[in-house]
Amino acid sequence: MRPRTGLPVVGMVGAGQLARMTHQAAISLGQSLRVLAAAADDAAALVAHDVVVGDHTRYADLAGFAAGCDVLTFDHEHVPAEHLRALVAAGHTVHPAPHALRHAQDKRVMRERLADLGLPVPRWAPVADAEDVAEFAEKAGWPVVAKAVRGGYDGRGVWVLGGTDEARPVLAAGIPLLVEELVPWRRELAAVVARSPYGQGAAWPVVETVQRDGICVEVLAPAPGLDPEVGEHAQWLALTVAEALDVVGVLAVELFETGAGLLVNELAMRPHNSGHWTIEGSRTSQFEQHLRAVLDYPLGVTTMTAPAVAMANVLAVGEPVPQGRPGAVGLDERVHHCGARWPAVKVHLYGKVPRPGRKIGHVTAVGEDPGAVRASASAAAAYLAGLAGEPG
């Protein structure tokens, strides 16, 4: 049914936390995000009104979902490219378009394209067998980093290999792989931008992303102590990639900061963990901006709301309501204590049942002092995760 307001319907394939937070932003724009959920208890499916449960790898499910939408966009990169092309051929508006999204779906395609554009990427090579890995390592040196060409995220699909013996079991899985040099980076940065079909671009300040075991645990905005020229260069890189690849929507460019400059590590063409801080930390959140972009609305201003913002992910260590463990505290009680101890920290929970290692939410602290906001966000997230017995 068409909204009687005449406002457009955006459909998002995938119903994880990115869709959940995009729905929050859609509500302000007078809309209600339509989501294609894999399961009825997906993070966004729990809170959106217009939920279709279906399989994003089946064309019939995608086409049925698209029928009621003015524009289709994505919570993840896992829709098969041929289905995306078929949706476009059937007349649907798809943002980012398949010819753009393939660079976020396939690391080999992305690296080839960025190299063609003359943009800085780590040394890399596609590999089919242990000999290919050894040949690359001869030039780049051991260890090398092997990456699944498709589907990896949050540390999955990434292996650090010390020698050919370690490469064999990874190669044995039979998935397309590439290898790259282990970059001696100082830290990881992310440049998050948005681009509209009209070609308008907007960039947020460049952030530092702090990883643990390959998983982002903290994001610091702006990246502390970043040379302003390096920051501008990172924004230029991201806007250049957005333009060259015809990205529509939010584009997150993960970067390595090295002694010799910046290297592009990964791309994501959707709201991204490195932009969650924008909900409170910027006048326009990445979720609102993604909607504005895919609707070809003018983009919102990206001014920060305070000098320092820190985001910390809540990576669960316990069960939701532990029973029989003296002193164990369920999630609801942790939210209570967190609110008392850190009344200025903003909590975002995704409706997910805590399981060890699962990203069940994030918290954001906004203020004047980078050290203070980082300390409170980090402590609040650890407490919500169940790491601490008492709010510190």
Place this chain on the structure above:
Amino acid sequence: MRPRTGLPVVGMVGAGQLARMTHQAAISLGQSLRVLAAAADDAAALVAHDVVVGDHTRYADLAGFAAGCDVLTFDHEHVPAEHLRALVAAGHTVHPAPHALRHAQDKRVMRERLADLGLPVPRWAPVADAEDVAEFAEKAGWPVVAKAVRGGYDGRGVWVLGGTDEARPVLAAGIPLLVEELVPWRRELAAVVARSPYGQGAAWPVVETVQRDGICVEVLAPAPGLDPEVGEHAQWLALTVAEALDVVGVLAVELFETGAGLLVNELAMRPHNSGHWTIEGSRTSQFEQHLRAVLDYPLGVTTMTAPAVAMANVLAVGEPVPQGRPGAVGLDERVHHCGARWPAVKVHLYGKVPRPGRKIGHVTAVGEDPGAVRASASAAAAYLAGLAGEPG
């Protein structure tokens, strides 16, 4: 079904824009607001996942709705008091409780109670006939203001009477009325606070509310040029009312600022139009705070995010997608233009079909200069409303 996270379920009776924006806040807290909607296209019913359509004046509908909720709260004051008491008797947690909410449902009960507490209210009297009105006017002077004891809002249920002749048609409607002096106020203020069952209180800065034809059109935070002592007194008044009446949740106290001090005009025990600015303008929005309060979570900090915030209501003047009128611009196109002209103004649309005079949304501007934020919010709201042909 209980959420598997163990987090509580809040049910809100009523599904207007207040419930819609409360749902946005609930999502961040890991929840999904359950709403009792009068119709499937109510503002919140369009965006919430857990929607029950029913009649808030029927006890069976209320009891069925309450069955799945940990706490019940309200988008409006229209639930009959006897039903609220029956829900409490049946073991449901209801915030604000009926003994508090009656003061927001019945202006006579409210004025009697505030007078008993020694708090400043306009001179007033209950009236049954024209003689009562004339008797009051002899003391207070003409004109007097007649108000429906129950159910009035946004200028409805309020009449300015120049003499007994004008009183007769109003009295003829047969609804319970009171009259009060026409207060020679300088301006109207609102003190918005929250109180938890534990007794914690939190106050936002006092705001100026600008009315036109009895309808709030703008809210300026903080109230420009307000004497700090008057501001603190207004906050004290609101916190005192919250405590004395045992309010749980957000309490908005509408005030007249006069040459002789403050007078309490009206109370609302729910998120209120005078607090919409807090979504962007305060570290904790009134919607999140209302949820924290009714859940007995610790309250969030009420610090402003910038020195000056202005909210302007979008009161529609046109139809959503005018057809055949040369130059007429539909709502979607107005949102486009608004985003281009005022990229820093935040838009909140309620999913309502524009009809002349209908409050279909609001906009908020945040910045350093009170005059500048007011000008941009006001102009953007007027443009979205359809008042202007071109974005100015």
